[in-house]
Amino acid sequence: MSTENKKQGTMVIDYERVNQVLKYVYANAIEGDAESVLKTIDTFCYEHQWCMNVGDVKGPIVRDVIAEHKPKVIVELGGYYGYSAIMFANFLKNDPDTIYYTIEINPILACVIEKTTRFAGLGDKVRVLTGNLSQNLEVLKNKYGISQVDMLFLDHIKDAYLSDFLLAEERCLFHKNTVIVADNVITPGAPDYLAHLMDHPRFSSKLIKTELEYSFGMEEDGILVSVPVQKPIAV
Numbered sequence: 001m002s003t004e005n006k007k008q009g010t011m012v013i014d015y016e017r018v019n020q021v022l023k024y025v026y027a028n029a030i031e032g033d034a035e036s037v038l039k040t041i042d043t044f045c046y047e048h049q050w051c052m053n054v055g056d057v058k059g060p061i062v063r064d065v066i067a068e069h070k071p072k073v074i075v076e077l078g079g080y081y082g083y084s085a086i087m088f089a090n091f092l093k094n095d096p097d098t099i100y101y102t103i104e105i106n107p108i109l110a111c112v113i114e115k116t117t118r119f120a121g122l123g124d125k126v127r128v129l130t131g132n133l134s135q136n137l138e139v140l141k142n143k144y145g146i147s148q149v150d151m152l153f154l155d156h157i158k159d160a161y162l163s164d165f166l167l168a169e170e171r172c173l174f175h176k177n178t179v180i181v182a183d184n185v186i187t188p189g190a191p192d193y194l195a196h197l198m199d200h201p202r203f204s205s206k207l208i209k210t211e212l213e214y215s216f217g218m219e220e221d222g223i224l225v226s227v228p229v230q231k232p233i234a235v
């Protein structure tokens with residue numbers, strides 16, 4: 001397993017790997033064709049170097065959650081070089097009311113996401129915000145008029161899943177139908193988040209066991225899907 005994967009806990013970015021994958025994309029993918037961009041990245045990750053994208057096994061699981069819940073406002077924490085933004089924004093592209101917001105702490109990667117999503121033909125569907133959640137709550141509200149989200153996708157530093165969930169809860173970012181999807185809850189793992197959500201009185205959570213991206217089924221991983229518990233109607 002690669003150094004980048006082992007260090008996902010501390011998020012050390014291997015820029016040479018990002019450079020290599022992007023060179024491969026610009027050489028082999030069709031501009032404006034998001035599916036071709038995703039397939040080209042998958043090929044690179046299976047045949048050349050592993051990358052920490054949601055990938056072609058877990059990505060479709062998250063896409064199914066989107067299909068079921070039909071969110072209009074999706075906020076992602078952790079964009080890397082744009083794979084998940086491309087996959088999920090492309091899935092929403094025929095719905096003019098939906099926008100995919102990705103919050104990426106690394107300013108270099110935030111610029112990369114701008115470029116890759118434009119290359120994939122999704123520049124209009126994706127908004128890239130630089131920084132962490134706390135730094136962007138006001139940006140979401142003042143610049144984009146968003147005070148609540150329909151879906152929150154946690155895919156950033158695993159140690160921050162719980163604190164960012166608690167921040168979002170405290171700042172009323174969730175409404176009664178918000179769905180919260182967390183990647184990598186088994187590998188590298190977010191044990192405090194998993195324990196908190198599995199035992200939360202106001203959220204019902206389902207752990208979907210699957211495999212780590214690009215691991216050929218050799219490593220286990222899981223996606224946690226959480227929704228607020230609906231209060232029974234008083235009669």
Ligand SMILES: C[S@@+](CC[C@H](N)C(=O)[O-])C[C@H]1O[C@@H](n2cnc3c(N)ncnc32)[C@H](O)[C@@H]1O
Pocket residue numbers: 011013052053054055077078079080081082083084085103104105106109131132133155156157160
């Ligand atoms: C696992 S990668 C994201 C993969 C991406 N969602 C995909 O599937 O293509 C994690 C990313 O989170 C970013 N990150 C780390 N801590 C963050 C934070 N507190 N807020 C936002 N982004 C963060 C890292 O810079 C890295 O790009």
